[in-house]
Amino acid sequence: MTVFRELSQHLLDIFENGAKAGANLIVLNIVEDFNADRLVLELRDNGSGMPAEMVRRIADPWVTTRTTRKVGLGIPFLKQAAEMCGGEFGIESELGVGTRTWASFQHSHIDRPPLGDLVGTVLCMVVGFPMLDVLYQHTVHAATGATQEFNLDTRELRAVLGAEMSFSDPEVLGFLREMLEEGQAILYGEGTTTNAE
């Protein structure tokens, strides 16, 4: 049993931690390697970071729910999801520098939740958090040996849009959604817009 049906919901949840830590840039990195049968999710933020003592306790739900209310249950949920799918979880943080959270999975593991609606999730990250920039990097190493990559960097988009335009504009929303859908098609092959699993 997992709390979230999709891994992209975990990504959004961990992303929120970075936003709360005052980050102005969050990097979302997804690497799928079908040869190594591995999926790695990573979020890096340049927020306030955490003291070593909190990092040590953060993945323990019994401790974190009681004493570190502002972090909550999201991290134990992700750790549990990774560990029940032949993977690992890690978190590194440095005060004043930021936090890196990652989780790996056996890609083909029967219990592994699908990545799910990545287009909608990245759209929520980009539009819902106007105070920070998002760099979404996604790499797929196919079983054939071919490698496909897709990146979306809101710093490039903001440089065009300027301060007076928001990502909530309907035409900008359409642009972003189509760009992300094109990205999914590049990563998984034409004609596929979602990570069907």
Place this chain on the structure above:
Amino acid sequence: MKSLEELQKIKERALERRRMSAEGVRVRVVVAMGTCGIAAGARDTMTAILDELEKQKVTDVAVTQTGCIGLCEYEPIVQVQIGDGEMVTYGKLSAERVPALVEKHVVGGEPIAEWAIKQTA
């Protein structure tokens, strides 16, 4: 492929519209996206809101998120504020309820009382 030139053209069109109509941000929509919200479907609620705004070409709405607001049992929670008016907090605002919310409150300006969380102060 989507290009930055295309985004530049979108910006120019939007700014031209804005000059014609003097429009600004009229409505603020806030989706609660804490762990509790996401577990209850807040991500799907928010993408449904963005889809509606895109489809109906609503240009004067700012959509943002907030963390857990302490009403986890009512998630997904969405707040709507028109201008400087009172903010209405909706509970159990699933993606299926979004088209009606956008039509009636966000665009039409009429809050949906039965979906709002009653304040017992």
